Amino acid sequence: MTAPLVRMRGISKRFGPVVALDGAEFELLAGEVHGLLGENGAGKTTLMNVLAGLYRADAGEVEVDGRPAAIREPRDAVRLGIGMVHQHFELVGQLSALENVVLGREGGAWLRTDRLRREVQALMERVGLPVPLDRPVRELPVGVQQKVEILKALYRGARVLILDEPTTLLTPQEVDSLFASVRALVEAGVSVVFITHKLHEVLRTCDRVTVMRRGRRVVTVGRQEADPTRLVEWMVGTAPPPPAARNPSPPGRPVLELEAVKVLDSRGVLALDGCTLAVRAGELVGVAGVSGNGQQALASVVAGTVRPASGVVRLDGRVATRHGVAERMRAGVLSVPEDRLRDGILPRMSVAENVLLGRHRLHFRGVWYEPEVGRRLAQQAIEEFRIACPGPDAPAGQLSGGNLQKLIAARVFGGARERGARLLVAHNPTRGLDVPSTEFLHGRLVEFCQAGGAVLLISEDLDELLKLSDRIAVLYRGRVVAEFPRGRFDRYEIGRAMTGGVSA
Amino acid sequence: MTTGAAPRGGWQAAWPYAGALAIALAVLAGLVAALGGNASEALAGVFRAAFGTGAGLGQTLNKTTPLLLGSLAVVLGLRAGVFNIGVDGQIYAGAVAATGAAFLLADVPRAVALPGVLLAGLAGGAAWGLLPGLLRARMGVNEIFVTVMLNFVALFLVEYLSTGPWNDPTAGEAITRAIPPQATLPWLFARAGAHAGVLLALAAAGGVWLLLYRTVFGYELRATGDNPSAALVGGVPVARVVAVALVASGALAGLAGAVEVSGFHYRLILGLSPGYGMMAILIAVLSRRHPLLAVPAALGFAALLVGTDSLQRSVGLPASAVFVVQAALLLVLLAVEGVRRAR
Numbered sequence: 001m002t003a004p005l006v007r008m009r010g011i012s013k014r015f016g017p018v019v020a021l022d023g024a025e026f027e028l029l030a031g032e033v034h035g036l037l038g039e040n041g042a043g044k045t046t047l048m049n050v051l052a053g054l055y056r057a058d059a060g061e062v063e064v065d066g067r068p069a070a071i072r073e074p075r076d077a078v079r080l081g082i083g084m085v086h087q088h089f090e091l092v093g094q095l096s097a098l099e100n101v102v103l104g105r106e107g108g109a110w111l112r113t114d115r116l117r118r119e120v121q122a123l124m125e126r127v128g129l130p131v132p133l134d135r136p137v138r139e140l141p142v143g144v145q146q147k148v149e150i151l152k153a154l155y156r157g158a159r160v161l162i163l164d165e166p167t168t169l170l171t172p173q174e175v176d177s178l179f180a181s182v183r184a185l186v187e188a189g190v191s192v193v194f195i196t197h198k199l200h201e202v203l204r205t206c207d208r209v210t211v212m213r214r215g216r217r218v219v220t221v222g223r224q225e226a227d228p229t230r231l232v233e234w235m236v237g238t239a240p241p242p243p244a245a246r247n248p249s250p251p252g253r254p255v256l257e258l259e260a261v262k263v264l265d266s267r268g269v270l271a272l273d274g275c276t277l278a279v280r281a282g283e284l285v286g287v288a289g290v291s292g293n294g295q296q297a298l299a300s301v302v303a304g305t306v307r308p309a310s311g312v313v314r315l316d317g318r319v320a321t322r323h324g325v326a327e328r329m330r331a332g333v334l335s336v337p338e339d340r341l342r343d344g345i346l347p348r349m350s351v352a353e354n355v356l357l358g359r360h361r362l363h364f365r366g367v368w369y370e371p372e373v374g375r376r377l378a379q380q381a382i383e384e385f386r387i388a389c390p391g392p393d394a395p396a397g398q399l400s401g402g403n404l405q406k407l408i409a410a411r412v413f414g415g416a417r418e419r420g421a422r423l424l425v426a427h428n429p430t431r432g433l434d435v436p437s438t439e440f441l442h443g444r445l446v447e448f449c450q451a452g453g454a455v456l457l458i459s460e461d462l463d464e465l466l467k468l469s470d471r472i473a474v475l476y477r478g479r480v481v482a483e484f485p486r487g488r489f490d491r492y493e494i495g496r497a498m499t500g501g502v503s504a
Numbered sequence: 505m506t507t508g509a510a511p512r513g514g515w516q517a518a519w520p521y522a523g524a525l526a527i528a529l530a531v532l533a534g535l536v537a538a539l540g541g542n543a544s545e546a547l548a549g550v551f552r553a554a555f556g557t558g559a560g561l562g563q564t565l566n567k568t569t570p571l572l573l574g575s576l577a578v579v580l581g582l583r584a585g586v587f588n589i590g591v592d593g594q595i596y597a598g599a600v601a602a603t604g605a606a607f608l609l610a611d612v613p614r615a616v617a618l619p620g621v622l623l624a625g626l627a628g629g630a631a632w633g634l635l636p637g638l639l640r641a642r643m644g645v646n647e648i649f650v651t652v653m654l655n656f657v658a659l660f661l662v663e664y665l666s667t668g669p670w671n672d673p674t675a676g677e678a679i680t681r682a683i684p685p686q687a688t689l690p691w692l693f694a695r696a697g698a699h700a701g702v703l704l705a706l707a708a709a710g711g712v713w714l715l716l717y718r719t720v721f722g723y724e725l726r727a728t729g730d731n732p733s734a735a736l737v738g739g740v741p742v743a744r745v746v747a748v749a750l751v752a753s754g755a756l757a758g759l760a761g762a763v764e765v766s767g768f769h770y771r772l773i774l775g776l777s778p779g780y781g782m783m784a785i786l787i788a789v790l791s792r793r794h795p796l797l798a799v800p801a802a803l804g805f806a807a808l809l810v811g812t813d814s815l816q817r818s819v820g821l822p823a824s825a826v827f828v829v830q831a832a833l834l835l836v837l838l839a840v841e842g843v844r845r846a847r
Contacts, residue, residue, distance in 0.1 A: 305736055326739040335737065343737045346730040357727060357738035364720045371717070 003066040005030045005191055006051065006082075006160060011060030012215075013046055016401070020046040021057070022215035028160060033182055033192045035206035037199070039235055039495075040291050040460045043215040044195045045087075048162045052084040053077035083153025084162040089145055093138030097131050097148045101155050123155060128184035143174030147181065154190070161185065162193040167201060168292060179205050197235075197290050199228050199499050211235055229492070236462060236495035252281025254317070255423050255454035256302060256333075261311030263297040263478075271297035273478035274311070279423065279454040284445065286469030287458040290498055294478035295458045296338060299427040302456060303335040304328035316422060329358060332422030334412050336429045338458075340401070344408045347397030351389055352378035354396045354407055359415045381410035385440075402433050413444050416453070424448055427458045442468060462494065476500050524840035525804070528833045532812070535829050541819035549818030550811030560810060562696030566768055567806035569701040570595065570777070573760035574784030575791065575798045576705075576712050577629075577753040581647075582793045583716060584749035585729035586640065590651025591757045592781030594629040596658035598758025600665060601628025602765045603772040606683035607670070614686035621687045621766050622704070622759065629758015630751045632658065637750035641743035647750060655781070659774075666774050678774040689767035699767035705802075708756060712795040715752075725749055757781070786834060790841055808833060 004027040013021040021043045028034050036044045049055045051062065053074040062069045064080045071077050077084075091100050102116045117133065124130055131147050132140070140148070146166060153161055163182075167175045182192055182205060194206055202209050203226065210220040211234040218234045256279040263272040272294045279285045289295060300306040301313065304325040313321045315331045323331070337343035346354050352374035356363065363373050378392035385406040389399050399407065409429065416424060426445065430438040445468060449455050458475075459465050465472050466489055474482045474497040482497040484490065532550070533543035553560045574591045581588035588594075605624030609617040636650035663678060665671075670680035692700045716722040727735040728745045736742050764776050787805055791797035812830050815821045821829070 303737060305733075324741075325736060326741065329739045337734075337737050342731075343733045346727050346734055348730050349726060353723065353727070356723070357734065357740075360720060360723055361739070367719050367721070369718050369720045369723050 004028055004063075005065065007063040007066075008047065008051065009061050009063075011047060011050055011057045011062075013043075013050065013055060013057050019215055021050070021060075023060070024212065024215060025217045026051075026210055027220070028191055028193060029208070030191055031186060031189065032207040033186055033194055033205055035202035035209040036193055036195045036212065037197065037202050037209055037231065037235060038212035039197060039462070039498075042212040042235075044197075044212055045164055046215075047212070048084060048164065048193060048195060051077065051160075052082055052162060054084075078156050078158075081157055081159035082162070083156060083158030083160065085146065085149045085153060085164065085166065087165045087168060089149050091137045091145060091148060091152075094136055096134050097137055097140065097144075097151075098133040100137050100148055101133075101151045103152070105156065120151065120155065123151065127151075127154060127181075127188045127190070129154075129181055141174070143170050143177060146170070146174075146178065150181070150185075154185075158190065160191050160193065162195070164195045165197075166194070167196070167198065175201075197499060199231055202226070202231070203228065213237060228496075232492055232495045232499065235499075236491045238491070251283060252452065252454075254278045254280050255315065256456065257312075257314040257317075258301075259312040259314070261301060261313060262309045263294075263301050263306055264309050265297060270309075271478055272301065272308070275475070275479055277473055277480050279456050281422070281454050282449055282452050283470050284449045284455040284457060284468055286465035286472045287456065287475050288462060288465050288472050288494055288498055289460075289475035291460055293475045295427065295460075295475060297478070298456075298475065299335065299338060299425055299458055302328075302423075302425045303333065303337075326361075329415075329419070332419060333425065334358070334416050334419070334421045334423070335425040336408055336412050336427060338427035338431075340404050340408055345396050345404055348395055350374070350378075350393045351382070351387070351396050351399070351407065352392040354378075355381050355392075355411050355414065357411060359411065359418060362415070362418050377414060381407065381414060385410045386437075402437060405429070405431075405433055406437060409441055409444070413448070416448060421448075421453060423454045423456065425456045425458070428460060429457070430459075430461070430464060438464075462491065466491070474498055524837055527840060528808070528836045531832055531836050532829060535832055536815065536819060536821070539821055539825050541815070541821055546815055546819045549814050550808075553814030553818070554807035554811035558693065558696040560814075562693055562698035563810045564803070564806045565692070565696075565698040565702045567809055568803050569699075569705045569763050569767070570760040570780045571783055571787060571806055572702075572705040572798060572802035573708055573756050573763070574780045575787035575802055576708055576795055577756040577760075578784045578788035579791070579793050579795055579798055580712055580716075580725075580749055580756065581753040582788060583729045584725045584746055585732060586647045586746055586750055586753075588633070588636075588651055588750060588753045588757075589648055589781065589785065590632065590636065590654050590754075591760075591784050592777050592779070593651065593655035593658035594632040594754040594757035595761040595764070595777045595780060596662050597632035597654075597754075598625035598629040598761030599765045599772055599776055600658070600661060600761075601625055601631075601758065602762035603665075603670065603680060603683060606687035606766065607681075609687060610684045612686070617684070617686045618689065618766070621683075622762050625758045625760075625762020625765075626755040627758070629761065630755040632758065633750040633752070633754020634747075637747035637754075640750065641747035662772060662774055662776070666772055670772065672771070679769075680772040682771045683765065687766055688770055689763065699763075701763035701767040704759065704763060706799065708759065709795050709799050712756070716795065721745070721748070757784075783834075786838060790837065 006028040008026040011021050011024045024043060024047050026047060038044045050057045053071045053076050062071055069080055098117060098120055101120050129147050129151055131144050137145055137148060166178060185192060196202060206223060208220060208222050209226050211218040258275055258277045261272050261275045262270055265271040301308055304323055307322060312319060355378045356374040375392040387403050387406045430441055445455055470486055472484045473480045474494060484494060529547060533547055536546040537543040554564050555561055577591050578588055602621045602625040605621045609620045632654055636647040639645035639650055640647045666678040666680050672679055672681045689699045689701055692698045716726060724740045724745050727740055728742050732742050765772055787798055787801045791801040812826055815826050816823060
């Protein structure tokens with residue numbers, strides 16, 4: 001066996017308290033399609049971003065062509081022939097495909113369109129990737145835009161092409177076309193790294209597979225040894241589910257009911273596609289799934305920030321489909337948003353004013369606002385949730401991520417107490433929190449449940465769901481495709497449902 | 505700035521403005537010298553004209569009024585996350601409504617006529633804010649386009665009224681007949697020629713502060729301006745807040761128009777606002793979107809305008825050169841503010 005084209009050894013990378021890569025290993029052989037498989041947060045994209053020069057590893061070494069390679073910035077990676085196509089494209093919409101492909105490589109002061117066109121056309125023929133060169137890129141379908149991105153990388157001399165979750169935005173026909181292109185690229189001498197969390201894609205296209213979990217490589221195998229059962233086991237681990245964090249409460253009346261709810265996202269794509277789900281009083285329902293399968297839409301439609309295109313939402317048995325956030329709040333629905341910076345925090349306003357948000361109508365019934373009320377609540381929250389900050393008057397934007405999350409938790413649990421809330425929707429509530437804070441927050445969720453509240457916990461952390469849930473619903477392509485009661489928790493079965501089964 | 509009670513940093517935050525003023529005066533001296541004037545005489549003249557005499561002080565206060573009201577209008581919008589660049593149009597709309605009300609209330613006592621005129625100004629400006637407010641709230645139309653377009657509508661409306669139905673036939677210019685005396689603002693300092701409008705503007709500054717920091721609506725407005733999606737998740741009716749903010753912003757500008765008619769010109773004239781709307785934006789930015797800091801900023805700005813106007817007399821600069829000096833000073837202030845924010 002010849003030396004691998006790319007070898008990465010002992011790569012570690014931390015983002016603040018979060019360990020993204022913990023001594024990860026990876027080898028890419030010349031002329032292969034290499035699947036990089038793992039759950040969200042396993043470190044796949046981070047590892048490849050290190051290779052592409054977007055992140056600098058804290059430790060570890062990279063070899064290209066058997067020689068140590070110092071990749072400090074994207075330019076170094078490009079020089080070594082490494083190109084990456086990201087999940088979200090980096091194209092200039094108004095420019096044509098040709099202009100996008102040659103951007104930054106035009107050479108000289110004059111745009112020599114004819115020469116550049118000949119070069120790009122020759123490249124397209126060589127690798128079998130025809131795209132219309134003259135239309136503005138934003139008018140092209142997503143699948144074609146992706147090919148423009150691939151051409152862009154190849155035009156810069158990429159011999160190693162990294163595709164990050166390339167099928168996420170594609171239609172099934174476009175996926176077929178992409179896979180055909182990948183094969184053509186390999187024949188033209190390009191090696192491909194294919195980042196995905198979908199088993200069937202790996203089994204369909206890849207020569208070898210590396211499975212990652214928690215920032216480390218679990219295994220690298222050839223396609224013959226990669227049967228679906230073992231791949232799922234490698235992805236999610238085989239440890240038995242952790243013991244329940246509490247005794248299940250007797251099931252109460254349904255608090256939240258979703259019936260065949262469809263939600264369109266901002267691009268007009270169905271984010272929820274007939275989602276049916278119920279949460280009863282005293283019950284904690286976990287929603288598992290690979291991110292991007294409708295979690296955001298589910299949280300929004302329950303909180304009331306988006307209205308469903310069709311279907312019914314019921315709260316305590318009453319139809320609430322068209323109610324907005326304020327009405328939902330009055331009906332006892334509170335939410336911990338996923339993106340705390342985007343949807344949770346008023347960065348220029350004080351900690352006190354942030355703690356009040358969503359509760360201000362409870363504390364001020366009339367016209368007047370009293371700053372002292374917020375300061376008092378903030379002082380309580382700072383002590384109770386151990387929020388590290390200079391004081392109630394400090395701008396919230398100065399707090400660290402973990403403390404912002406605590407601030408939001410303090411706001412939500414405080415509001416729940418004052419309002420006698422019925423339903424709590426939490427979307428990745430412990431992401432970025434340290435262990436004691438996570439435990440603390442879990443305790444509060446359980447407490448809320450045992451007091452008769454209903455919790456919808458949407459999380460990408462399967463262990464968190466296994467520990468806390470009475471029931472786990474698996475969301476895949478905007479639908480609940482499977483539900484598991486606590487007695488039947490099984491990592492493998494849940495993982496399989498999350499990845500769309502094997503046949504999907 | 506989070507509490508509203510005390511701007512962060514107190515007086516220490518003021519030194520960049522002192523620096524800005526120093527740079528502005530240095531530029532002023534340089535320009536005057538370059539245009540052939542005596543720089544030290546010019547600087548002394550500026551100060552004397554703005555503050556040194558009763559009449560100068562009166563002019564400064566009179567200029568402060570529309571600048572302060574206009575900048576409060578901009579501050580209110582910015583705080584809700586909208587950029588009202590239609591303050592000029594709203595000033596004209598308020599002025600039109602105030603003039604119309606003054607003509608209608610010709611036969612009633614001042615105690616009725618004057619409040620009626622001022623309220624009409626508020627309503628006229630509010631109406632000019634309502635359209636962009638509704639379009640933004642209902643259909644997400646960018647308020648910048650709508651407010652700018654409405655500036656032209658208001659200008660042409662004033663042109664039509666001042667040359668047509670309300671024209672003063674004896675004047676031979678684009679001005680309307682004078683409003684009846686009981687519709688005019690009383691003097692604050694009669695001998696200085698300062699009308700009482702500045703008291704309204706100061707009250708408005710206090711009112712905007714109260715609204716922003718001591719009412720639930722103000723809290724929701726600030727939350728909306730800071731992060732609309734977080735405000736929405738927090739149950740704030742964001743679209744409605746934005747619409748109301750634009751209406752209130754328009755009303756403040758409209759009041760400025762009413763004060764100009766009822767306190768200064770006593771009639772509607774074309775050219776009532778020499779670009780107050782744009783200056784108001786600058787003042788709002790200089791005062792860091794705080795209604796109380798807008799008071800000194802507007803006062804300083806008015807003094808600069810009045811003072812440089814005097815350069816025509818004190819060092820004999822032509823009127824167009826005075827405009828050049830004023831424009832240069834605006835650029836300096838803007839640049840200093842830009843540097844301050846970048847640090």
